[in-house]
Amino acid sequence: MVWKVLRQIGRVGTVSEPAPDIGDENALETSRIQHELLSILGQALTIREVDTGSCNGCELEINALGNPYYNLEGLGIKFVASPRHAxxxxxxxxxxxxxxxxxRRTFDATPEPKLVVAVGDxxxxxxVFGQSYATCGQVANIIPVDETIPGCPPPPLEILRGILKAVRRRIKSAD
Incomplete structure (x- = not known):
């Protein structure tokens, strides 16, 4: 059985699709956003991700931010397990x-000054769920939201832009 599988692997080779071509302009935009985030933060930004009933499409795009291309860890942005550290x-x-x-409890446990970013439509x-017997609808119905990132799901670059916009807004309001 093992030999049969090995022969087929040798015959077919590696089956995968080519990497997507994101274009030079997106690569430059990503680099610009990364440099601006580093210059603004100077230190780390810690994020607590909360899934309040999504289909996990947005979580997949948020996970993509951790790959070597977007390199959130290299920017000093980390995901934490506790809202007390976020x-x-x-x-x-x-x-x-x-x-x-x-x-609500997660929001209350997050220390001030805190930012809230709503990701996805x-x-x-x-x-598509709106507000019904099963859902309260948008996040802003429950807690105050600083920034929204529309899309179903939004691509990683848009999520990065939204994080940058929220951080910029907080820095301006602190001045």
């Missing part, structure tokens, strides 16, 4: 009734 909440999905209290405006 500077920013990154919230995805329409807020299900079962997650309403958990989201569902978190921004309720998306």
């Amino acid at each position: 500077d920013m909440l990154l919230v995805t999905g329409p807020v299900s009734r079962n997650m309403e209290t958990a989201l 569902c978190a921004c405006d309720g998306g």
Whole structure:
């Protein structure tokens, strides 16, 4: 059995698709955003990601931010397990009734000054789920939101732009 599989691997070779061509302008934009985030932060930004009932599409795009291309760790941006260690909440999905209290507690546990970014159409405006018996709708119905990143799901570069916009806004309001 093993030999049969090995022969087939030798015959077929590696089956994968080529890397997507994102274009030079997106690569330059990503680099510019990364340098600006580093210059603004100077230190680390810690993020607590909260899924309040999403389909996990946004989580996949947020996970992509950790790959070597976007290199969030290299920018000093880290995801943390506890809201007590977070500077920013990154919230995805329409807020299900079962997650309403958990989201409020997470928000209350995050120290000031805190940023809240709603990621994806569902978190921004309720998306296809809207507000119903099962969901409270958008994140802003439950906690104050500093920045929204629309898209279903938004690409990693847009999420990075939204994080930068929220950080910029906080820096301006602190001055």
